[in-house]
Amino acid sequence: MTHENSFSLTALTFLGAAIIIVPLVKKFGLSSIIGYILGGIIIGPFCLKLTGTQTEGVMEATEFGVIMLLFLVGLEMEPKKFWTMRKQIFGLGVAQMGLTVLILTSILILFDWERNIAFAASLCFAMSSTAIVLQTLTERQVMNTTAGEASFSTLLFQDIAVIPILAFLPIIAHQEVVNDTESEFIIQMLPEWMQSFSVIIGGGILFALGHFVFIPFLRYVSTSGMSELLTASSLFLVIGVSELMVAVGLSPALGAFIAGMMLANSEFRNELESNIEPMKGILLAVFFVSVGAMINFNIIFDDYILIFSLVGLVLVVKFGVLCLIGKIYKIDFAQNLFYAFTLSQIGEFAFVLLGFSRKISIFNNQLYAQFMAVTTITMLTTPILLIIYDKFISPSIKPKNTRESDFDIQKMGLQQKKTIIVGFGFFGSTVGRLLKANKISATILDHDAERVKILRDYGFKVYYGDATRWSILESSGIHEAEILVLCLDNPEENMRIIELVKKKKLNLKIFVRARNRLDAELFFKNGIDNFYRETMGTAVNMAVDVLHEMGMRKYTARRMGKRFELIDAASLKKMAEENNLDAGFTMKETIQREQLLLSEDSRNFESYQLIEENQEDENESLDDEITNSNKPSNEDNSQLNLF
Amino acid sequence: MKFVTLRKAEFILAKTLVIFAHPFFEFPDSNQELISMYEDKEQFDFMDLYEFYPNFHIPAFKERKRLAKYDTFIFHFPLIWFDIPPLLRLWLDEVMDARWTKKEIDNPLEGKRVFIFVTTISKRRSFGQYGKYKIEFESLLTSFSLLLKVLEAKVYPIYTVFDSEHQTKENIEIHKQNFLGIINQT
Known part of the structure; x- marks a missing residue:
């Protein structure tokens, strides 16, 4: 059996495990992550021994899912929003990392650990799992809550912090790093003082690339009108950026995030999102399965006291620190608990840091394996902790029922309701202009690349994408939208979108353009009261x-x-x-x-x-x-x- | 005391229609807070004319049928240039039917209680013989009251909130209590 063969076979096993276990787990009302990890354990060396020797390879390959996840997060985050969050990111991030490392190190030293080991281990353990947390946040659609934003800020800071930590670890290792891979980093060629600004330089390069290369390139591709070409170029972009970042010596995840942010303002945001989304999903699934398969039960059994006390210690410290920070930042109690629960695990970046630490011999192989086990077990605890939160804690601290008066006369003033306008030709743009004149910002989708470009030049925030595809609607935020305005020329396409929305049982108000009486009747029969016959008035x-x-x-x-x-x-x-x-x-x-x-x-x-x-x-x-x-x-x- | 509660219950059974007309409702003139006194849906039906008929097309038949269902009406509006708001004027013109005064025709207003609640940004002292405008405030609404009286409604004295732009929260609360007191006690 060739190498490739066994790799793809392993991947196949992983996918199979996911497919079989996840629906089962979902049936019990648990998070899909738990299903993936369980699937991993079952096929892993401990149970069915199906995974072979390729697990680590698969895991490395599918860490790419994390990169894609961050790219998608970047797409959702406009630079302006990022700038307004800067204090939160650094405040929460520094507080979380600093306090966690400080407390963990002191405790570990108390237990007679060597200082450098205690410190390096604490640094690794302070990381939280971007993959698990973001997946959880998006699955629960709480990205925009206080807890969601706080979690995100903290994670983002950790992602940024990985880079200086990687630079810092060799110092405490008391030994010269054998420069094998690093020597090829472009960043190493820069003068010493510039290296510390590597993040800014990398970000700057990406900014320039985004503006002058990516967007014109996507525009060029989209004129061909073939959606698979756009998918290809989306993939090309993400892989390209992460490779570029590796070459420069930065974290590819961070690079992907910056690249995503660069494109958040472009018209291709929704198209990119809907193209990357499914791939990210698959890769992340396999990633979680490999986390499960990596758990080495022999090591756990050999020294279960050490491992489980470490797991307990890490969870308690992280949880306590997060609670404290949330309290200082005046996040309300329920949100604060959620924030502390979601971020209490050790993240996949710890795998990277642990691996690196072993390489520069801070840890020996035994410790490395034990720490890996600790990391994986904490990852497994998050879904369980969240179940506890949902079942026992959340119901008991429900915020007092703010009695909603059904007296709606006083609803004064314009309310910004999330609005999506589909189709921005003469009809749709008239609607959009009147809304814009009243300072209502809507998400606008159109499938004509030329027109999108022109409208963008006029200052409309139009995105390129075919709204009859559910994934496009999803990435334009149909789940949060309250108003959907359908202005496509073709009534059948409008109808198809209505059917999609009805099928998902979304609660939003639909306004639809009807060409004539017959279209109007069709819409009315489908329960749409707001139809507008263009010929009537x-x-x-x-x-x-x-x-x-x-x-x-x-x-x-x-x-x-x-x-x-x-x-x-x-x-x-x-x-x-x-x-x-x-x-x-x-x-x-x-x-x-x-x-x-x-x-x-x-x-x-x-x-x-x-x-x-x-x-x-x-x-x-x-x-x-x-x-x-x-x-x-x-x-x-x-x-x-x-x- | 018992007598009063009984009367109150009696009125709550018969619904009151609030006909509210305000072309510049976004303008802060305390009406936004005042109308919360009609919050009780058991007692009041609230009709915001400018919300109902934004393009000034009034379906008169529908409106006439609506009137028949109530036994108390409250007209609540700000003065616009010393007069009632134009849409309320139009509503009256289109809905009120001169033939109602004839014996053989059902009159949906006959004997029904009508209250008028007016706000104005003018001060009370601007009215009267020695005021800035040299005119009695009540005389501004003579034609409106007259129309209702001719249609045999039981029109109660006009309740006015002067200087409506500068009312404190406490004052607004007092006005609300006063007016609700009047409609529930009379």
């Missing part, structure tokens, strides 16, 4: 002007037009509800009814003109005739009260 306006041309007073004509619109809308809904098969007949009937209703109005109007001409006493009979005439309940209002 204009045609009525035209008729009003024609009536005026005939000599009808403008005001009277406008009233007639308005009445016509109301009657027409009502009859359309009625027809759609009756769902009459013999549409032709109903149509004829409807038109007759409409004419009757409208002529009823003008007849009344005439009779009232009569009332005015005659003396009051004389028109009793006319009055009776009007009130008794079996009038349909139209909305006649043409009597004149002259007082």
Whole structure:
């Protein structure tokens, strides 16, 4: 069996385990991460021994999932938002890393550990798992809560901190690093003083690349109109950036994050997101499975007291530190607990740091294996801790029910509701312009690369993407959206989006453009009340002007037009509800009814003109005739009260 | 005391329609807080005219049918250039029917209680013989009251909040209590 073969076989086993276990675990209401890790344990050397010797290889390969995850996070994070979060990132990050390392080191030294080992181990243990936490946050859709943002900030700082830690570890190793791989880092060629600014330099390079290379490149690709080409270039971008970062000597995950941030403002954000998302999902799944498969139970059994007391110690210290920080940052109690629970594990960056520490012989192989086991076990605890949080803690500290008054008159002022506009041609852009004039920012999707570019130059935040694909809608935030405005030319495409949204049972208000009466009926039958017939208003306006041309007073004509619109809308809904098969007949009937209703109005109007001409006493009979005439309940209002 | 609670219960059974008209509701003139006194959905139905008919097209028949369902009406509006808001004017013009005064025609307003709640940014001292405007405040709404009286409604004295731009929270609370007191006791 060749090397490649066994690698792909291993990967296959991993995927298989994930596919079988995860739905099972989900059925019990647990997080998918637990399923992946369990799957890993089952196929691992301890149970079924299916994984072979390639586990570490697979794990390294699928760490790429973490990189993609950070790229996606970067896509969600506009530089402006990042800048506003800078204090949070450094404040929370420094506090968490500093305190955790300090406390852990002192405790470990108390237990007669060697200083450098205690310190290096604490540094590794202070890391939290980006993969687990971000996956959890997105799975629960709590990314935008206080706890979510705090977790994210802390993780981001840890990711940045990996780089200086890697530079720092050799110093405490009391030995010269054997420069094997590092020597090829471009950064090493720079003068000493510049190396410390490597993050800034790397970021700067990526900024420039993003603006002058990536976006024009994607624009060029998108003009071809082939979505698979865009997928290819998305992948190319992420892999390219991470390779570039490795070459420069920076963390590829951080590089991916910066690259994502660079593209967060571009029109391709949603397209990139929906392309990378599934790949990230698969890679992360395999990554978690490999975490499970890596657990070496022999080592655990050999010295289970040490390992489990370490696990307990790390969890308690990290949890305590996070709680304290949350308290200082005035995160409310429930959120704070969630924050502390989610970040209490040791993260996958610890694997990198531990490996590096072993290489520079801070740890011997025994310690390395034990620490690896500790790391993996803490990872496994997070989903369990979260279950405890959900089942026992969260319900007992539910914030006091802020009684929501159903008195909605006072809902004053414009509320920024998350809005997505699909289709930004002449119709959609009119909608968008009026919204923009009122400072409502919407997420706009369009599938015409040329037009997107032009609109972007005009200052509209338009994203390129085919909204009839669910993944695109998802990446534009359909889950959080409250309003969906569909302005595509093709009613079938609008309908397809409506069906997608209905299928997912999302609770959002849909406004849809309808070309004509038939489209409108279709939308109405599908439960959409807000449909807009593009032909309706204009045609009525035209008729009003024609009536005026005939000599009808403008005001009277406008009233007639308005009445016509109301009657027409009502009859359309009625027809759609009756769902009459013999549409032709109903149509004829409807038109007759409409004419009757409208002529009823003008007849009344005439009779009232009569009332005015005659003396009051004389028109009793006319009055009776009007009130008794079996009038349909139209909305006649043409009597004149002259007082 | 028992008598009072009984009366109150009686009124709560019969619903009150609040006809609210404010073309510049975004303008802070204490109306935003004042209307919270109609919060009790058991007692009040709230009709925000400018929200209902933003394009000034009023379906008169529907409105007439609506009127028949209530036995108390509250017109709540700010003065616009010393007069009632234009949409309320239009609403009256289109909905109120001169024929209601005739015996054989059902009059949805006949004998029903009508309260008028007005706010104005003018101060009380600007009105009256020696005021800036040299006119009695009540006379501004003569035609409005007259229309209601001609249609045989039982019109109660106008309740006015002067200087509505500068009302303290406490004052607004007092106005709310006063007015609710009036409609629930009379």
